[in-house]
Amino acid sequence: MKTSLLITAACLLAILSTIGASLPYPILPPLFAADASNNLNHFLGLPPKLLFGIALSINPLGLLIGSGLLGPLSDRYGRRPILLGSAIGAAIGHAITAWALIAQSYPLFIFARFVTGLLEGNSSVARAMLADRLTGDLRVQALAWLNGAFYAGWLAGPLLAGITLIWGITVPFWTAVVALLLTAALIAMTLPKEAESHLTTSWWQVARDKHSLNLVRYPVMRTLFIIQLSYTCGVTAFYEFFPLWLVENGGYDAQGIAWVTAGLCGLMMVSSIFAGRPNKIEPLKRVRIHAYLAALAIACVGIGNIWLGLVAIILFGLPNAFYNALLPSWCSEKFGHHGHGAVMGLISTTFCLANIIMALAGAVLTLIDTRVILLLGAALSTWAAWRIGVWKKHLESNVATDTQNIMTTN
Structure with a gap:
């Protein structure tokens, strides 16, 4: 296993998790502040700003739950399957988000943003992956690069949205789908299969006790x-x-x-x-x-x-x-x-x-x-x-x- 590929995979995960959270920031305000009403900004006749606030909160709610669960789950079931599953699942979440925007379905949009946040709460798993495989100064440096990758994601998300919006409102989300699937492939190539855990506690006990x-x-x-x-x-x-x-x-x-x-x-x-x-x-x-x-x-x-x-x-x-x-x-x-x-x-x-x-x-x-x-x-x-x-x-x-x-x- 090449160390450079391992660090690259972790940093890509970090970038893409924050991209997922920040991608809609330049997209949603004009959409919900638009004069013309649609099924997104006038769902059930509710005020557009109220719908906007709910749309903003649902992804962080998923991140909150995911960050508390995915780390302990990776201790029990291994880093590789959790990282692979969360990357592929987040890609599916972005695809459903794009579909919801086309269909102008506010409930489906909210569901997709929640699921995407839940599966992108894998930052603790990425840190654990580096801590598992690296030692000494290289571990410290890799973790520093990982933190920098999180900052880069906050930059890349709005930029990605702004650059690709000229081809359609769903294009930024499809771009994220492709990037996450490529990251999943990199994880599959980088991380070897792990031995089965012998922990006897349930996943819920692990998540609860280690939160x-x-x-x-x-x-x-x-x-x-x-x-x-x-x-x-x-x-x-x-x-x-x-x-x-x-x-x-x-x-x-x-x-x-x-x-x-x-x-x-x-x-x-x-x-x-x-x-x-x-x-x-x-x-x-x-x-x-x-x-x-x-x-x-x-x-x-x-x-x-x-x-x-x-x-x-x-x-x-x-x-x-x-x-x-x-x-x-x-x-x-x-x-x-x-x-x-x-x-x-x-x-x-x-x-x-x-x-x-x-x-x-x-x-x-x-x-x-x-x-x-x-x-x-x-x-x-x-x-x-x-x-x-x-x-x-x-x-x-x-x-x-x-x-x-x-x-x-x-």
Whole structure:
């Protein structure tokens, strides 16, 4: 088995899983904000913005469930069959999505997006695959490339949609089908068949007992979860609804949204290269600063005109990239005794949960004004930044107390 093929397969899976989530972002806002009614944007006579919010939330719901189930299932049944099955199944999900758009069937569209998200929640399996097969510095480097691939997916999804939409609204989804099937073929060639597992527990017991959300029973991890949920709720409010803001305030079409998103994700990718470099400022303090800056960018979109909003949308990628690079590494150092995989899984699962919460909240708040959900996102990220500062002082106080106790005992 060639290591280069193994890493390529894992990174392709990472890119395609985020492409699946981000592909509709430039497609859906013009569709649901269209003046002409159709069976998609007027299903059961419901408001188009409410239908839009539900459509946004259903894929992350699938990702949330899939990320909690597919990893433990791969421990029991093997990485190869789970990765093959999820890649092929996600390809089928994209095909059904295309069919639903042609038929203008909102229920079928929602079903397809949920199934696609469920099967694309295989990021933990891809990480486990690399951890299983690689060691030492090569493992660290491969996992770093995998994280970069997730960023690339957020860039590639909207770009793919914008570039291929000129041939029809379903073409982006058929392109994803072909890419996923090619990835499945690469997995089949790269990963050897595995020995049958001798685990006696059921798949449900494995998924339940190993789920990352079990960590919230520890007070310090519960604090991390609350802070991360608040910050990512702000981020997902921004991700999910700035395209709709562009449609309403700038008259942008899908191609225009795709290029703005490309600028945002391009800056985020470049920033991630420099985010991990050594710095004299304490990591958690830097995390707090970048959370404040991200909140400021979101607020500028919510209160600004089209030009200020465009600049803020793109510049948001800078602090968000630094935040996402610094917080996981700090958590790995501080809480690694809980298991690196479990801690990273908690962070990923929190992001999926935030997607669902803010998509549903936005479905209601955008009925008032799209800017309301953006300003709520800015407020939540600001609160997270403030709470990080309070938490930092608390942790430093505990360390000082422990040190004093040790000195007194000696």
